[in-house]
Amino acid sequence: MSDASAIGDGIFQITVPMSHNPLGSTLVYAMESPGGLILVDAGWDGDEGWDGLTSGLESVGHSVSEIEGVVLTHFHPDHTGLCGRVREASGAWIAMHQADHDMFEKMSSGRGQEWMDFQLSNLERAGAPLADREAFEKSAQGDPPVGPESAPDRILVDDEIIGLTGRGLRAVFTPGHTPGHVCFYLEDADVMFTGDHVLQKTTPHVGNFVYPLEERDALAEFMESLRRVQKMDVTRGLGAHGLPIVDVAGRAGELIEHHEERLDHLYGEFADDEITVWQVAQRMKWYRPWDQFHPMAKGMALSEAAAHLRHLVARGQVAEVPGTEPARFARS
Numbered sequence: 363m364s365d366a367s368a369i370g371d372g373i374f375q376i377t378v379p380m381s382h383n384p385l386g387s388t389l390v391y392a393m394e395s396p397g398g399l400i401l402v403d404a405g406w407d408g409d410e411g412w413d414g415l416t417s418g419l420e421s422v423g424h425s426v427s428e429i430e431g432v433v434l435t436h437f438h439p440d441h442t443g444l445c446g447r448v449r450e451a452s453g454a455w456i457a458m459h460q461a462d463h464d465m466f467e468k469m470s471s472g473r474g475q476e477w478m479d480f481q482l483s484n485l486e487r488a489g490a491p492l493a494d495r496e497a498f499e500k501s502a503q504g505d506p507p508v509g510p511e512s513a514p515d516r517i518l519v520d521d522e523i524i525g526l527t528g529r530g531l532r533a534v535f536t537p538g539h540t541p542g543h544v545c546f547y548l549e550d551a552d553v554m555f556t557g558d559h560v561l562q563k564t565t566p567h568v569g570n571f572v573y574p575l576e577e578r579d580a581l582a583e584f585m586e587s588l589r590r591v592q593k594m595d596v597t598r599g600l601g602a603h604g605l606p607i608v609d610v611a612g613r614a615g616e617l618i619e620h621h622e623e624r625l626d627h628l629y630g631e632f633a634d635d636e637i638t639v640w641q642v643a644q645r646m647k648w649y650r651p652w653d654q655f656h657p658m659a660k661g662m663a664l665s666e667a668a669a670h671l672r673h674l675v676a677r678g679q680v681a682e683v684p685g686t687e688p689a690r691f692a693r694s
């Protein structure tokens with residue numbers, strides 16, 4: 363069963379399923395180019411996704427063998443997974459931003475025991491209790507592979523134009539969700555492919571992954587990239603998951619507001635206490651009680667909490683308490 367259609371402006375939308383993932387699918391977009399087809403993202407690796415992609419393209423009168431290149435919004439496996447298989451089938455080039463290319467290399471080389479040891483000491487530095495570290499170790503076994511076997515072969519530069527038939531697709535660097543996230547702007551149709559940077563219904567995940575305090579301020583990057591997109595005054599957005607975005611600038615504004623509210627709320631939760639990164643995560647508002655989170659979901663929530671904490675530190679509202687281990691933070 364394929365789910366693909368021509369959605370106007372010479373854009374084909376193909377739903378690439380991933381039934382094991384709560385998101386359900388990745389939306390892949392295809393447009394005609396001088397060399398055949400350009401794909402925006404590729405979907406999760408595996409036979410289920412591959413069948414969705416190949417039959418989807420066929421149902422709109424194209425085939426995988428026509429793909430000239432794949433431009434990737436970011437390195438996450440629900441976007442990059444199938445691109446190795448696409449390259450094998452078509453000889454297509456694969457392109458992504460340098461910063462995500464680096465992440466990608468780090469992630470693909472860093473599995474196994476070494477990775478697990480790092481994660482466990484990382485969780486300890488965040489102040490995670492032993493029971494939670496053990497639960498993480500147990501549930502992280504058998505993690506899915508990240509992306510294709512071999513690395514992408516072309517680096518995308520901000521503002522670069524990817525050639526389509528009679529028009530171009532502009533790369534718009536939008537770090538935040540990942541360090542090298544890129545949106546693609548189809549200028550002649552005023553449509554932006556937003557990847558996971560702006561989504562209509564869900565709030566994209568933004569995290570800092572090294573505890574207690576990473577140098578990178580992911581939330582600052584993300585909000586800056588939202589402002590960039592807001593200023594471009596784009597009308598229609600096509601994200602990688604869920605519904606089309608009717609007003610990209612408006613939605614970007616909502617997402618900024620959402621994070622400002624979470625920052626305010628977190629600052630309030632500090633009161634007069636000195637708390638670890640783990641306790642920061644426990645005090646933030648989530649869509650379900652903290653105790654009911656799956657260990658892997660706790661890990662994702664922890665990274666999101668760390669990003670908000672990092673940004674409060676950057677704003678000078680909160681600071682690390684000297685000499686504490688695991689590190690504790692308090693209002694400054």
Ligand SMILES: [Zn+2]
Pocket residue numbers: 436438539558
């Ligand atoms: Zn993502």
Ligand SMILES: [Zn+2]
Pocket residue numbers: 438440441558602603
């Ligand atoms: Zn995604």
